[in-house]
Structure formats: C-alpha cells, structure tokens
Amino acid sequence: MSLSKKKDKVIFSCRECGYQSVKWLGRCPDCGQWESLVEKQLVSAADPSQVAYTKPISLTDAPDYGEERLVTGLDELDRVLGGGVVPGSVVLIGGDPGIGKSTLLLHLLSSLAVKGNEVLYVSGEESAHQIKMRGNRLSALDENLFLATENSVEKIIAMTREMNPTILAVDSIQTLSCMDIASAPGSVTQVRESAARLLEVAKQENIPTILVGHVTKEGTLAGPRILEHMVDTVLYFEGDRSHAFRMLRTVKNRFGSTNELGVFEMKTEGLVQVTNPSEIFLAERPLDVPG
Secondary structure: OHHHHHHOOEEEEEOOOOOEEOOOOOEOOOOOOEOOEEEEEOOOOOOHHHOOOOOOOOHHHOOOOOOOOEOOOOHHHHHHHOOOEOOOOEEEEEEOOOOOHHHHHHHHHHHHHOOOOOEEEEEOOOOHHHHHHHHHHHOOOOOOEEEEEOOEHHHHHHHHHHHOOOEEEEEOHHHOEOOOOOOOOOOHHHHHHHHHHHHHHHHHHOOOEEEEEEEOOOOOEOOOOHHHHHOOEEEEEEOOOOOOEEEEEEEEEOOOOOOOEEEEEEEOOEEEEOOOHHHHHHHOOOOOOOO
16 A cells, blocks of 8 residues: 555656656557656645635736737738737747848847847857857847857846846747756757747737747757747748748747738848738749740
C-alpha cells in the first residue's frame, strides 16, 4: 500500500515533447527520442478552500487603456496588424531562416525609437556587435533602442519589468530557456513555457511583445502547435531568397482582419515598403506577346 502510494508521487516526462508516463521508458512513444524521459516529482493537489484567487469584477470596471494602437511607422506592417500594435498584445512573426525577420524587426524598433519611445530588443541568436553592424547598414541606430543578448526567460522578464519599455522584441523564441526546466532550448516544453511566461508579463504590464519564430521545412512554425493559439497575432514573412520581394501575411489576428498583405522589397539598405505592389507585378509581364 505504501509502495503504491510512493510510486504515485513520481512521473516520467519527456524533455522534448512533454509526454508523460508512470514508468521510465528508453524511448519516448510520442516523439521517438531516446533517453529523453526524466523523473519528476508530482505536486499534490491543493485544497480548494485554501487556494487564493482573483476576485471577479464587473466588466464595466475592467481597466480601460483606450483603443489607441501603437503605430510603428511602417505603413505596410501597420495595415497588416489592423492599424498598429495593440497595447499588451503578443505578436508572433514566423519565417524561413535568412528571409529577413530580424531586419524587419530592427526597422520596426528603430521607427519607434526615433519618435522618442524606449524599446527593448532581446536577441538570443546574435551578439551585440553583429546587431550593430546590421543597424549601421540599415541606418537604424538610436539611443532609445536598447539591446540585450540574453537567453534566460527569467532575466528577460526582470529587465522588462524594471525598464518598462514601450515595446519588447525577442529574437527568437526557440533560443529561450527557463531555469527550472531541464530540457534544451528549442524543445517543445521550453518553447511553450517561455511563451507562456512572456505572455503573462505582456498582459500584466500592458507591454506589446513581438516574438520571432522559425518555421519547419513543411512551412509551419517550429515548436508546439499551441504556440499559435497562445499569442494574439501570427504573421508569416515569406518570399523567395532569389527574389527581392517579401510578403507579410496574417494567419491570425484577434484585433483585425486576416485578409491584409504587406509587401516589402529587400535592398542593400534593408527592407523598403512597396506601396503599389500591383504596378510592380504587372511590370514583370511581357508586352506584345501572343496569348
């Protein structure tokens, strides 16, 4: 009896996909990874009478931050978002490696910084020197644009609460890790938990947050599918690397339409907005051709 009770307090969880089993397995039956199950101590259920909770309030008494959106200054991006970034929202930008996600992000932050807004750019992939080199090329340097190279979610949250920036940008969500989770950065568990904690801060502090995410070879966002359900807006930055044009497409938007499409052109000085894409695409059609 006591032995059975003792076993019930332990569970084995996969570091990669989060699969749980009451006994240890050499290979995870869900994701197929070998030796990925680690032992975890189960927390006993709390007494409902002792649980603290937030007292419900009338909807009319809920905080009202107004309907003003944060206009980034990039007209194509603002239009795709429905008029700008909503305060406290979390936007996920996905795209192939090298397609220009970091370049788009630096343009966005620089456009806000030159207006006097303090913005925080957290990079887990590049050094400060590499980002400054890109900033020099894009003419995107400003004293209000603050940079941190950090992978720890706890440290990012601490600096965000202390600085209280106008907007927080994290590049990328796959490089972050939580100290109390044993799995490697980029694993399903880490991506899900990192996004959840950043989402909580965004809502509590009313700080709009931009997350950059990678996509798989199938063209979907890497990480758990729940990631797309957690955030408020999902944007895909797409295009052929051999072609200069890039398209920003909305997949999900809780605060606007999903029918908008933003077009950019990649040039030496960075991304340039294409205000009349129809004219450009029609210009590529050959003239006086039979048929």
